[in-house]
Amino acid sequence: MNNPHLKDCVLHFGEMASRWGFNRSVGQVLAVIVFSEVPLSADDISESLGISRGNVSMAAKELQSWRLIRVVREPGDRKDYYGPNGSLWDLAQQVLSERRKREVDPTLSVLRSQLMQVDGQTPDYATERMQEIHDLLELFTGWLDDVQRLKPEQLKALLKLGAGVGKVLELKGKIFK
Amino acid sequence: MNNPHLKDCVLHFGEMASRWGFNRSVGQVLAVIVFSEVPLSADDISESLGISRGNVSMAAKELQSWRLIRVVREPGDRKDYYGPNGSLWDLAQQVLSERRKREVDPTLSVLRSQLMQVDGQTPDYATERMQEIHDLLELFTGWLDDVQRLKPEQLKALLKLGAGVGKVLELKGKIFK
DNA sequence: CTAAACTTTCAATAATTTCTGAAAGTTTAT
DNA sequence: ATAAACTTTCAGAAATTATTGAAAGTTTAG
Structure with missing residues (x-):
């Protein structure tokens, strides 16, 4: 040093x-x-x-x-x-996925189990909010999972795209549907 | 309660x-x-x-x-x-950008200033590594910035796309060389 | 201006987290 | 099997962080 x-x-x-x-x-x-x-x-x-x-x-x-x-x-x-344990890129991915595991997964699992227990009953406001949080977290972690499975080259392309993602999304919208 | x-x-x-x-x-x-x-x-x-x-x-x-x-x-x-302070969606965005500000920005600024000071000299291994970390963090925060400026509808579309992002990226690659 | 109804601050204390270093545990060479 | 060369563990000490509650500060009504 x-x-x-x-x-x-x-x-x-x-x-x-x-x-x-x-x-x-x-x-x-x-x-x-x-x-x-x-x-x-x-x-x-x-x-x-x-x-x-x-x-x-x-x-x-x-x-x-x-x-x-x-x-x-x-x-x-x-x-x-x-x-x-690998390249900087590897380490960054590792930090992301480990933090997801420690910071989001436990909450997702608590919310899921609470929501299971009141399933069927008419939900009060707090329960609706729990559902909302649950859905948001699930959307987010699902996306992260998917994106982390991309090949490094694709992932880098996505990052470099930046705001361009918006354009590409529009493009996609025009071609299909 | x-x-x-x-x-x-x-x-x-x-x-x-x-x-x-x-x-x-x-x-x-x-x-x-x-x-x-x-x-x-x-x-x-x-x-x-x-x-x-x-x-x-x-x-x-x-x-x-x-x-x-x-x-x-x-x-x-x-x-x-x-x-x-707003919808759950707003709160989530707020948490993301605040954490970026507290967890990444200070490090980027330290790295930037260290790298400035050795600019010109032939870099040793540690300096190369600092540059590498700096570039990765900058790529990442730049992307986050861009994505957070998307309209909520586009952002939701991106999240729902999930792994589909890979396909869309390929598509884009084919259309524009 | 004064008093009532609040909110904020902060020094003291409580709770939690981190760090040390000696003892216990493990592995390897002979 | 033994001893040397390590690594890990963990109880106690040190450092840090969070909480309380009383005092100080602020705002509003009259």
């Missing part, structure tokens, strides 16, 4: 971490791994961030549960080395 | 709140406002959730900073009443 710009970035990732769904150490550990050209051992990380060995172990576990890092082992060396 | 399903939902929203970027009270207050057919006073909310008056005041302030609720005043009544 010689480069001062790198250091600033790692600290920034640490600060942002809580907004991204993990704690400061996890954010810093992720940064240091992503910015490193070679895989790092837990001791490397512990030393360069000035956090305890145990903390690194927990952060690595968390990052593995997000599928953001992977363990690399070198022959003739007993240490674990950590590296990013 | 008679309805037990409603109560469960409000508690669930409270539990999820920290994953959504606010605290439990803020989550519960939002829920109770969104599920209510009529605007609620701070006292109504304080009583129905069993939290202090001061806490409700801070939660309302936070929710207003997210533009998720608005104050309604009734003539001949000095109390503030809180209601949702």
Whole structure:
């Protein structure tokens, strides 16, 4: 961690971490791994961030549960080395789908079960609202699922299209129906 | 808060709140406002959730900073009443754009400024990675911006399209080389 | 202007989350 | 089987975040 710009970035990732769904150490550990050209051992990380060995172990576990890092082992060396689990593109997709899983799916499942239980009865206002939220979340997550299954090339094309999506939608509307 | 399903939902929203970027009270207050057919006073909310008056005041302030609720005043009544700031669709858009502002924009700006400072020098690995992250985030937020400017009808069409987006993209590719 | 009816603020406290480091657990080489 | 070289776990300490409630601030009616 010689480069001062790198250091600033790692600290920034640490600060942002809580907004991204993990704690400061996890954010810093992720940064240091992503910015490193070679895989790092837990001791490397512990030393360069000035956090305890145990903390690194927990952060690595968390990052593995997000599928953001992977363990690399070198022959003739007993240490674990950590590296990013794929390209930046892969990591971004992983973050998106993991956050969907943690932030939306539980709510969708609670709403579904509440709505099941009142099915048939005439719904009060709150129930109608639950249905509305449920439908919106389902529409959204369904779309995300679909889009994430696109080939990377198509996904990139979609992103580059930007506002052009509107035009293409019109186009589609004119051709069919 | 008679309805037990409603109560469960409000508690669930409270539990999820920290994953959504606010605290439990803020989550519960939002829920109770969104599920209510009529605007609620701070006292109504304080009583129905069993939290202090001061806490409700801070939660309302936070929710207003997210533009998720608005104050309604009734003539001949000095109390503030809180209601949702628009349709569910509006609220969802608001959450998305506010989270982008809080979770992505600061990082983009840090990356931009770090990259400015090393501009011209031959970049090391970490700098290349910063550039890569910067470009990805910019592509993503630019697309979000564009898409959020679409008319609600177009946006809904896009969501309903789901995986169909892939087909439409191919179509577009065929028509315009 | 004053008092009543509110809302907001903020210092103190409570609750929660994170971090440390020593102990326990695991793996590998011999 | 043993010991060396690791990794993981977890109880307690530290740090952070959330909540309360009383005091200060604001607005409105008369």
